Amino acid sequence: MLALGIAVVGLAAVAACTTVPGGGAIPVAAPTSATAEHRAVSPLDEPTGSVTSSSSSTRASSTAPPTVTVTSVPPTTKPKTTTKSTPKTTTTTKAKPKPTQTPTPKATATPKPTATKSTATTAPKTPATGPTVSGCGNPNPGKVLLTFDDGGPKAAAILAILDRYRIKARWFPTGQWANANGAMIQRLVADGQMLGNHTYSHPQMLSSLGKAELTRQVDLGYHPTKVFRFPFGASDATSRAIVTGKGYSICGWSIDTLDWRGNSADAITRIVTSQARPGSVVLMHMAFQADVDALPRIIENLRSRGLI
Numbered sequence: 001m002l003a004l005g006i007a008v009v010g011l012a013a014v015a016a017c018t019t020v021p022g023g024g025a026i027p028v029a030a031p032t033s034a035t036a037e038h039r040a041v042s043p044l045d046e047p048t049g050s051v052t053s054s055s056s057s058t059r060a061s062s063t064a065p066p067t068v069t070v071t072s073v074p075p076t077t078k079p080k081t082t083t084k085s086t087p088k089t090t091t092t093t094k095a096k097p098k099p100t101q102t103p104t105p106k107a108t109a110t111p112k113p114t115a116t117k118s119t120a121t122t123a124p125k126t127p128a129t130g131p132t133v134s135g136c137g138n139p140n141p142g143k144v145l146l147t148f149d150d151g152g153p154k155a156a157a158i159l160a161i162l163d164r165y166r167i168k169a170r171w172f173p174t175g176q177w178a179n180a181n182g183a184m185i186q187r188l189v190a191d192g193q194m195l196g197n198h199t200y201s202h203p204q205m206l207s208s209l210g211k212a213e214l215t216r217q218v219d220l221g222y223h224p225t226k227v228f229r230f231p232f233g234a235s236d237a238t239s240r241a242i243v244t245g246k247g248y249s250i251c252g253w254s255i256d257t258l259d260w261r262g263n264s265a266d267a268i269t270r271i272v273t274s275q276a277r278p279g280s281v282v283l284m285h286m287a288f289q290a291d292v293d294a295l296p297r298i299i300e301n302l303r304s305r306g307l308i
């Protein structure tokens with residue numbers, strides 16, 4: 001049916017190039033299969049757009065009239081028919097007032113929970129005064145307390161420097177070393193140095209040792225004193241209970257010079273002077289020359305800052 005219509009229309013279009021409003025005739029080539037799809041323009045159609053017909057090559061062969069490209073035909077404005085139309089009764093339907101949308105309350109951004117500072121479980125690095133260092137029996141809480149552990153050949157050199165600067169430190173010899181170095185222990189006590197219990201043979205004071213051995217380590221450590229320091233800082237509830245149960249306060253440290261790792265005197269000096277605060281407790285040992293070399297510089301730096 002459509003093909004028939006098209007054929008009919010095509011014929012009519014070719015025959016009668018009726019003028020198209022807005023001018024110009026639109027001869028369209030005889031309907032070949034390509035153009036058949038193009039909806040041929042009938043005089044009834046108001047061609048508005050561009051009609052391009054097929055390319056000239058197919059045309060040369062067929063006797064179709066030359067193609068004319070009509071780009072665009074401005075839409076004609078229908079002459080207003082001035083037919084007097086019955087005055088429209090403009091019923092001004094009052095626009096129904098739009099239901100006032102209750103403004104959806106802006107989702108108040110739930111305040112993000114402020115990131116709570118993670119309660120670090122590990123001991124604070126350099127607390128000004130920390131619970132772990134309050135147990136060191138520092139006679140001047142606002143000052144830095146120097147401590148020397150274990151025992152070793154540098155005890156006398158260290159004592160000499162402290163005497164030069166009139167400083168009282170806390171010494172934690174092991175019971176074994178104290179027993180083996182009684183004279184040195186006596187010089188320390190006589191000099192007003194402070195001593196502490198560091199167990200008998202410096203084990204890891206953990207419950208794996210068993211209560212009896214833990215107790216033996218505490219009992220054979222250096223005494224009399226009420227300050228106790230766990231070797232390596234290692235302890236657990238069982239060993240802490242035994243130690244505090246015997247009336248000792250537990251003394252940790254807040255500045256580790258890492259001399260036991262082989263640090264140089266410069267490194268040790270840098271660690272202490274950069275981290276020292278009022279109440280800091282510095283961990284050093286009686287075995288290393290680096291501590292002996294670093295000590296005068298450390299004391300002079302802290303003294304210049306009123307920290308010792």
Ligand SMILES: [Zn+2]
Binds near residue numbers: 198232
């Ligand atoms: Zn130790």
